[in-house]
Amino acid sequence: MSTATTLSSPRRGDTHLWSRTLIPTTREAPADAETPSHILLSRAGFIRKVAAGVYDYLPLAWRTLKKVSNIIREEMDAAGASELFMPVFVPMEFYNETKRHEAYGPLLFQVEDRKGNKAALGPTHEETITELVKGSITSYKQLPLNLYQIQTKFRDEARPRAGLLRCREFIMKDAYSFHLEVEGKGGLNEAYDAMYRAYVNSFKRCGLDFTVVEAESGPIGGSASHEFMVNCDSGEDTILKCPSSGYAANVEKCEIGARPAPSKGYFVGDPSGPLEEVHTPNCPGIEDVCKLLKVKPQHMLKSVLFKVNSTPDQLDKYGQEYILAVVRGDHDVNEGKVKALSQCTDISLADPAEAIKAGFAIGFVSPRAAVGKKGVLLLVDRDAALSFDDAAGKSKFWVTGGDKKDYHVKHFNWQRDLGKDPLGANAQGDNKGGLRGGDNYLIVGDVRNALAGDPSPRAAGSTLVAARGIEVGHIFKLGTKYSDAMGLSVLDHDQKKRSVIMGCYGIGVSRTMAACVEMSHDADGIIWPAPIAPYHVLITLMKPDNADHMALATKLSAELASAGADVLIDDRDERPGVKFKDADLIGIPIRLTIGDKALAENAVEFKARKTPGKGELVAITAATQRCLAALA
RNA sequence: CAGGGUGUAGCUCAGCUUGGUAGAGCGUCUGGUUUGGGUCCAGAAGGCCGGAGGUUCAAAUCCUCUCACCCUGACCA
CATH class of the missing domain: 3.40.50.800 (Anticodon-binding domain)
Structure with a gap:
């Protein structure tokens, strides 16, 4: 010694x-357990359900959770962050400026005290920490700062599922960093990179097989964002990877590499036959129509209607505006790409009843529905904007909506059925559309989710491969969203008032435990990596x-x-x-x-x-x- | 939120159509037996049939309302 x-x-x-401890193993899992982690954690006596999405962590689970937490603590501390502990209880006033209680909506658990004061059970703590830092730092010299906690979070999920993977009450590590600058020493980028490395270290030390992907920053706002995904076929998230460049992204974010334009040009080509209206009752989905008409989804044009959320002023000036996104039937519309292409950042799926009132036969909408309507922008995906099929060497056969209930049309042709020159159609008086009073009513571009087999956006000649993952970590560059809203600023060296720049960094601790089980088990039970085994x-x-x-x-x-x-x-x-x-x-x-x-x-x-x-x-x-x- | 489904013993479920006051397997407890991959035998404990109302001589069962939970979708720092 x-x-x-x-x-x-x-x-x-x-x-x-x-x-002398409590390990209530069972031969059978509860009936509601379906995913391996839920079944095995239940059967092995780690967790017990208390209510929907709310679980007891029994001694074995708590031991594992403490080990995961301690690994994270060591890496966070080593990366220069300091641990603190904030309340679950968040006074509603904290949301006055950020309005996030509205963004969260029913996701926010709310409580009321005996005096009738309202509070939320924190789904995350940007507001709380911004309040704290606002009242505690007085000089730019106190920046940068990185604070974190490991604590219980609450979200009243519409549908909790899969045991610990999607809970209403869960354990999370959340960190927040504060900076005067984005670049350089002490800047946001430096902290972001340090957090990136700390996350890689943490998940490696937990023994997880994971992929870091580029991600949407989501409603929290901000610019850059990465997600840490445990590789696992049962994962909820789809990720795409380029094997040669190492590029990896969430499907919500993934770009698609350059593809050759059609030889004859977009929309150019003869019809495949006379336009034919077909009665298609009880066919709400693409698959139903395909079955009935005996066509493949890749021969369908799917039209998805988005509502542009305008300010009252804009509404007054331009009326309710819409974006109609058209993709191939076997493709999915990507909302982020719709936003980027349309340059409208605040859009949402149109409410069916409202859309029908506005003249869109929801479920049976074709690109023609956008023609001649003021305040409607038509976005057509590259793969949908074809009239001639280069691969097959013949006219493209399209089935699309009939623009009335229970009808579809066959042999749709862009030029014949939308206008002689769809791309130039905004020059025609009767086709005027476009948003905000503009006349650009049609854009061809990337509107759909990337798929396996699509060209890589980072390496010519390579194609993307798809995989599934469970999101266990997410890092964001927030910028000044919260500091602007809540008035967190400091005077800089030149005595100029500057909004503090923020980053935020989360790890789902309880979800990490479950993800590990998803990743590492066999028919007999769990196989823990030693570092986080109970x-x-x-x-x-x-x-x-x-x-x-x-x-x-x-x-x-x-x-x-x-x-x-x-x-x-x-x-x-x-x-x-x-x-x-x-x-x-x-x-x-x-x-x-x-x-x-x-x-x-x-x-x-x-x-x-x-x-x-x-x-x-x-x-x-x-x-x-x-x-x-x-x-x- | 939309659609579908389920609530009966600690767990998994049967019984409900055709009303007559509750069952099986696993688990638990007792005794015996067995002892290197969920032994075998005998016995026992354990249920306000999710809740409220109604129909009926009688309700787990039929009707109404409610609550909870699950699935698919929508949604999701």
């Missing part, structure tokens, strides 16, 4: 008896009432604990089968089995959870070292 003075002693591992070693006693066996277990656990390993001793009076099944279920990385068979050879059985098959005999004297080597 070293005699050197240290400020804190090295961590000693925990040793717990299974019979215990490192499980000592399974075949005969817990044999004093010699228990003494050996105690000796081994003491050795392991003094080396920093956490040990769980299964001392239950259960049959071996039950113990082994439970061991596999809870997924402790190493199992040491103490039983007569091995003891006859002065050995114990060593088995790594991730290695299939039977374990190996290891001499008692070598057992501790064998475990520590396997955990390293």
Whole structure:
């Protein structure tokens, strides 16, 4: 032992008896559990549902959550951030300036005190921290600053699902940084990059297989944004990657590389036949129409109507305006790209009833619906704006809406049915459209989500591949959105008042635990990576009432604990089968089995959870070292 | 929010159509048996049938209303 003075002693591992803690494993999962993490965390006695999207974290789960949290803490602190702890309780007045209670809408849990004052249960803490910093720093010399907390968050999700993956109450690490400048030393970019590295380190240390992708910054606003996705086929998010350049993006953000323009030009080509109206009752979706008409979705034109959200002034001047986005039937409209192309940042899907009133036969809208309507912008995706199919060498056959209920049309042709020269049609008096009084009524561009097989936007000749992921981290450059709204400013060196520039950085701690299970399990149970396993070693006693066996277990656990390993001793009076099944279920990385068979050879059985098959005999004297080597 | 579905024992479910006061398996407890991959046998405890109202001599079952939960979609720092 070293005699050197240290400020804190090295961590000693925990040793717990299974019979003296709470690990209620079950043979069957609750009926509402469907995803692997939900099923396994429930069956293995980690979580128990209290209400929709609200869970107890039992001792095993809490141990894992603390380990995840501590890894994050170490990396955050190493990256120059300081931990604090803010209340769950957020007075509604805090949203007066940012109006985020409106943006969040029903997602915000609200409470009222006995005096009738309203408050929210914090879904995130930009307002709280901005208030705090506003009242605590008085000079630019106190910047940059990076503060974080690990705490429970509340969001009244419309539909909580998949156990811990989408909860109404969950544990999150949220960090906020404050800067005078974007660039340079002490600037936002520096902190953003440091957080990026801290996140990569944290998730690596947790043993996760993950991808960092470019992301939409979403309603929180701001410029750059990256998401950290655990790679997992059951993930809710679709990501696209370019194998040669390393570019990766969320499908909501992913750009599509350059593609050759059609040889004859957009919209140019003869009709595939006379326009034919077909009765298509009870066909609300593309798939239904395709089935009925026996056509493939890629021969359909899908028209999606967006409403432009205007200020009262604009409404007064231009009336209610719409954007009609047209993509191929097998493609999905990308709202972000619609916003970019139309240069309208505040749009939303049109309300069907309202749209029908405005003359759009929702469900049966074709591009023709935009023609001749004032205040309607037609956006056509490149893949939809064709009349001649270069690949097939013939006219493009299109089916689209009939612009009246229960009707579609076959052999739609852009030039014939929309106007002689759709691109130049805004020159024609009767086709006048466009937004804000302009006359640019039609734009061809990227309007759809990228797909696997699309050209990479970063490497010519490469194509994108798709994968699924679970978002566990998200970093944003916020800019001055909150500081402007709430008046957080400092005087700079030149005594000029400057809005403080902010960044925010989140990690879903409880979701990370669940994502890890999604990523790492087999038919028998969870397989924890050692750094976040609730215990490192499980000592399974075949005969817990044999004093010699228990003494050996105690000796081994003491050795392991003094080396920093956490040990769980299964001392239950259960049959071996039950113990082994439970061991596999809870997924402790190493199992040491103490039983007569091995003891006859002065050995114990060593088995790594991730290695299939039977374990190996290891001499008692070598057992501790064998475990520590396997955990390293 | 729209559409669909489910609430009966700690868990998984049957019973409901055709009303007669509640069942199975797993788990729990007792006793025995067994002892290296969810033993076997015997016994026991455990339910205001989500809640409220109604119909009826009688309601888990039929009717009305409500609440909760789940699924698909919409939505989602």
